[in-house]
Amino acid sequence: MSFQPVVPLGGYAGWRFLERTMERQQEAFNKSTVVQRDLDYFAEKIGKVTNAEELVGDYRLLKVALGAFGLQDDIGSKFFIRKVLSEGTSARDALANKLADKSYFKLAEAFGFGGVGAPRTQEPGFAEEIAEAYRERSFEIAVGEQNDDMRLALNVERELTDLASNSSGDDSKWFSIMGSSPLRQVFDTAFGLPTSFAAIDLDRQLEVYREKAEALFGSSDAAQFADPDKREQLIKMFLVRSEISAGSAGYSSGQIALTLLGG
The missing domain is CATH 1.10.238 (Recoverin; domain 1)
Incomplete structure (x- = not known):
């Protein structure tokens, strides 16, 4: 079962409707089978991932990881994403620090593959942190399919x-x-x-x-x-x-x- 957000109007009137119904619509969307299936898999597997290579090599994990930061369109750019993740954010010349779109910096920072010690994938609560961002972004995308200005x-x-x-x-x-x-x-x-x-x-x-x-x-x-x-x-x-x-x-x-x- 998949819930599609309802945006019956465009413009500012449509936005006011969305604001009033947001909580109920987002709750229904989060219960969608597709969303929940993706997040269940992520929660089960992400704790075993210790480097960028392993994350990029698992399509379903990468889908959630990128989707949580609005980078879902980059899922085919595996070499680029692996480089962003593996270099991390600590070094001044790391790729994530050079890119104008700071979504890549947030992605690299969140997973922490380029730093000293274990990545953040090993931390308690990490899976739910990414899951929450994924739910929010996925809802935005679903709204955008109805009206991109609302997204x-x-x-x-x-x-x-x-x-x-x-x-x-x-x-x-x-x-x-x-x-x-x-x-x-x-x-x-x-x-x-x-x-x-x-x-x-x-x-x-x-x-x-x-x-x-x-x-x-x-x-x-x-x-x-x-x-x-x-x-x-x-x-x-x-x-x-x-x-x-x-x-x-x-x-x-x-x-x-x-x-x-x-x-």
Whole structure:
């Protein structure tokens, strides 16, 4: 039995529906046979895995490991994933530290194959930690099959919460946002930036992001998105602008402004 999330509406109205029904829908999804079968296998086998080679060599384990970090599309790139995992994150020149997408860093850090001592696969509670992330990501993907904008909005709630509240500097936070494809799509759309914007000088991109954030949210600081109200405002801007861009809402310029400002 497989539960498919229900997203009957698009745009911000659809997001509000999803928010109201999220707990019940996610609970039903987590009980799906396919999800539970994957996680039962992972819990049974992962404690015996001691290196990257063994993890990459088991398709079912790798499916859960990558899925927990939103990297499920890389399941065929075994050499690349093995290198990310085996080098770990301790060495400055480790591959995970060089990649703009920090999902690879989180993957390598979580499994701990490149460090000193036993990997984290041997730790109590590790399987459930990865399982929880896998459930959350898998639900996002299932929602995305109904409406991809809703998947991106869910990603904002999860990823931006952690990023905005961590101890890194403001530059680092903004660069992490720009290095995350899902977050970048949300911010670029909310800020009204063209697709070509991503091709300009990175420092100039940072300046524009700060200018837009200041104008729209009252602060240029990326840490402001630790505030759930600011995240909700961002999601609303993204969904409204995305719906307008898709041509599904015949708003005038005045109606657009009222939609973005109002409830």
